[in-house]
Amino acid sequence: MTRDLLVVDRVIKRFGGLKAVGGDDGLSFTVPEGTFLGLIGPNGAGKSTTFNLISGVLKPDEGKVLLDGVDLAKARASEIAALGLGRTFQTPRAFPSLSVLDNVIVGADSAGERVGMAFSGRWRDSEGALRDKAAAVLARVGLSERINDHVGSLSGGELRMLEVARQLVRDPKILLLDEPTAGVDPSLQSKLSNILVDLHAEGRTLIVVEHNLHFLLRIADRVVVLQNGQLLSQGTPAEIKADEKVITAYLGADHAA
Ligand SMILES: Nc1ncnc2c1ncn2[C@@H]1O[C@H](COP(=O)(O)OP(=O)(O)OP(=O)(O)O)[C@@H](O)[C@H]1O
Structure with missing residues (x-):
């Protein structure tokens, strides 16, 4: 059961x-x-x-x-x-001065990944892996073409997708x-509905x-x-x-x- x-x-x-x-x-x-x-x-x-x-x-x-x-x-x-546990908010919470990609990297950071890596000396090796992971979740939510843009230029819908990406990078x-x-x-x-169906299918x-x-x-x-x-x-x-x-x-x- x-x-x-x-x-x-x-x-x-x-x-x-x-x-x-x-x-x-x-x-x-x-x-x-x-x-x-x-x-x-x-x-x-x-x-x-x-x-x-x-x-x-x-x-x-x-x-x-x-x-x-x-x-x-x-x-x-x-x-x-x-x-x-990961959550998104009714009003998207992004860092407006950062790029789309950096917003997702910061999302992973709040799980303590970067800090942990910096202390353990694995920072340089892992930075590329973290960027790749962030780029992959952005592709999943359809924001690949926007990764270098500032979040201030995103539409309301794109901001919501960014919120989802910021959570997905933490693999909740x-x-x-x-x-x-x-x-x-x-x-x-x-x-969005296809993404949710896929996430559900992943268990x-x-x-x-x-x-x-x-x-x-x-x-x-x-x-x-x-x-x-x-x-x-x-x-x-x-x-x-x-x-x-x-x-x-x-x-x-x-x-x-
Ligand atoms: N911080 C708060 N202080 C005082 N009352 C609150 C607070 N938050 C919610 N309420 C009250 O609690 C009740 C439930 O509100 P809640 O926001 O959880 O409902 P909801 O189903 O999410 O509504 P909506 O669909 O309008 O967002 C409402 O009567 C609301 O006025």
């Missing part, structure tokens, strides 16, 4: 006394290793808060989030990165993507928050639907599309057919 890589166990998160996530019993769901999970829900449902809880950015007021058995509330950011076991299709034109969206665990549920329902293998901070439904895309609760609360009557 596949083990659960991520366990959200009766989690409650409050802001100013109001529950953003959790409802009465707390939010619980599990993500088996190798799953491509889509996290959806209407505005204010608690998707971003849940996303921040499962990436260790926020700590729950009650309950636990376990990644590979480790309680994220007790782990340092470096420990979480060492568990193989579990990759969390926050609204990856926001501001991305249809041709890049289809490229990586993906968790993707999206407003664009048509995008997710086509490619995810499991979907969690939130409403008012609580679990409204979970299942395969086919089960979610057929779930009356979801249709009523979120999808709209046109999906019932």
Whole structure:
């Protein structure tokens, strides 16, 4: 049986006394290793808060989030990165004065690779390998022709692809993507969806928050639907599309057919 890589166990998160996530019993769901999970829900449902809880950015007021058995509330950011968790942000975070290639190299650096190599004297030998790895992930996201450009010249969609490349260079076991299709034109969206399908086929665990549920329902293998901070439904895309609760609360009557 596949083990659960991520366990959200009766989690409650409050802001100013109001529950953003959790409802009465707390939010619980599990993500088996190798799953491509889509996290959806209407505005204010608690998707971003849940996303921040499962990436260790926020700590729950009650309950636990376990990644590979480790309680994220007790782990340092470096420990979480060492568990193989990578995440992108709703607003892409790139270094505007650096080239596209250097942004990806810096992405690998935050995993401590360059620092470790510098200390061990392997820096010169490894610099070329790191550049090759960065160039390879940029090719994967379709940015080969932009590697020497400054990120300031990238479109919104290209910036999102750069975010994905900056995570991929670290070879994450579990990759969390926050609204990856926001501001991305249809041709890049289809490229992104192919990349996600490939990453999933490689055995990586993906968790993707999206407003664009048509995008997710086509490619995810499991979907969690939130409403008012609580679990409204979970299942395969086919089960979610057929779930009356979801249709009523979120999808709209046109999906019932
Ligand atoms: N930092 C915060 N301080 C106070 N309230 C917050 C904070 N973050 C979120 N909330 C509240 O928590 C609830 C859930 O918000 P959250 O952003 O997680 O929902 P969401 O599903 O991501 O919404 P959207 O689709 O609009 O991004 C909302 O009522 C929101 O106003």
